[in-house]
Amino acid sequence: MGLHIYNTLTKTKEEFIPLEPGRVKIYVCGITAYDHCHIGHARSAIVFDVIYRYFMHLGYEVVYVRNITDVDDKIIRRANEEGVDFRTIVDRYVAEYHQDMDSLGVLPPSVEPLATENIPHMIQVIQTLVEKGFAYKAGSDVYFQVDRFPRYGRLSGRQLEDMMAGARVEVDANKRNPLDFVLWKGCKPGEPAWDSPWGRGRPGWHIECSAMGNRYLGMTFDIHGGGKDLIFPHHENEIAQSEAAFERPFVRYWVHNGFVNVNNEKMSKSLGNFFVIRDVLKTVHPEALRLFVLSKHYRSPLDYADESIVEAERGLDKLYSTIGSVMERVPEATRARDSVEPLERQDPELLREISLLPERFREAMDNDFNTAQAIGYLFSAQRHLQRFLDRFGQRMLRGPAATLASQGAAVVRDHARILGLLTRSPEEFFEEQKDLKLKAIGLTREDVERLLTKRDQARSLKDFSAADRYRQELHQRGVQLEDTPKGTRWRVLA
């Protein structure tokens, strides 16, 4: 079947055919560096991170460009509010953004261009547009004239006339048409500015993506992505600029992710109902957040709720826990390869499940990156694997059983990693999880260990009522105990 992607431009799922065999060129709109990133940014970043990873998994050479807007009105306003240079603001939030992306396990793109590093190229594109009659100077600004571009409105599915009727467009005496948008903006005193043929000023927002996409990926590239809210006007304007300037199709597949909602309403700066990534990660494991994001299809709205996050945490726990059991109970030197028949005899259903996982997973992901379905298959394989382990009670596994189990764990983990999940060792994960949760409930490891030791002593004296009291005390504070043949384990409930 091959990979199919929903294309916003055509409103259909289309087979993905790269411009050049074996190579994919992707451009995703990153952030404007003027504030903390919230969960909406996280969703977008995670979704495109998975798309990036999946293409690499399919064996493509991927050129992935994700820009940063480092000059714009909001940044300038922020700088003025704080009485600092715009660069101070940018540096602060870019650094924070990188930390956030890093903690989320979002891979760095191949290129991460800054707008201010590409101004000469933007000026060139604007110049071309002026020469070709698509842009005009008015006052100290340069505007793109939308009615010169016949396909304007195609991406967002609207007619120029309809939008005029909507009339929620700012009135600007300089513009010939209210929908014309600025390419170059003359500066006021004290604002960051660059020289241009039209005087000192700065680029409009939309032009940077046209210029940088062109510079790093060429006149036409495969995929352009971003949040749904960028469809209009940002991406519409990019198409107009690029196609008017280069006279080539700009992008082959437009991919847009849905919003994160809170109580069924879009999470946004203007509504003030947003959660900042770094705050969330103080209590939520980054992979749990990722599992939460990926458990719904990327184009649908995703409602952010504590309950859903807890569910994701439990699910992740379960996956790690099964992988961990396999690692503990399979001897290091398990022969990687027994022939199929002895494995079949161990558990035909499990064998089937793990042999089918790769193609099921691929089928799901090939269907417009259906991560929710892919995750379903992961859990199904996990359950079969855990069931198999349980058949052996607490014993170590040997021979074909060990082989089967370790193959199962490997196939689950390898596929989870395409989604950026199960990237840690189980021990590492459980330790991280403990640290996070202990901090949240205000206990230290020492606190827990102390009570645990007391309980152990009571238990060894068969004083179960005392032991149960200690257990109860821990439980009340959010720590749950789990007795195993290898000692008592504990976890912090969310």
Next chain:
RNA sequence: GGCGGCAUACCCAAGUGGUAAGGGAGCGGUCUGCAAAACCGUUAUUCACCAGUUCGAAUCUGGUUGCCGCCUCCA
């Protein structure tokens, strides 16, 4: 006003013409000193509602209701 999207069990969520994945929660059981975790069993003759197309529809068509988004900076 224009354009678009969504409605699947108690909750989250796949499924887009062939007879309802997966996860959480609940209940019963196994295991356990008791728990917890895990496993087993169980929980939608039904997919907002009403018509229609079809041998067959959650899936297609028309209509109704409800919710959401874009049209202004926004992932």
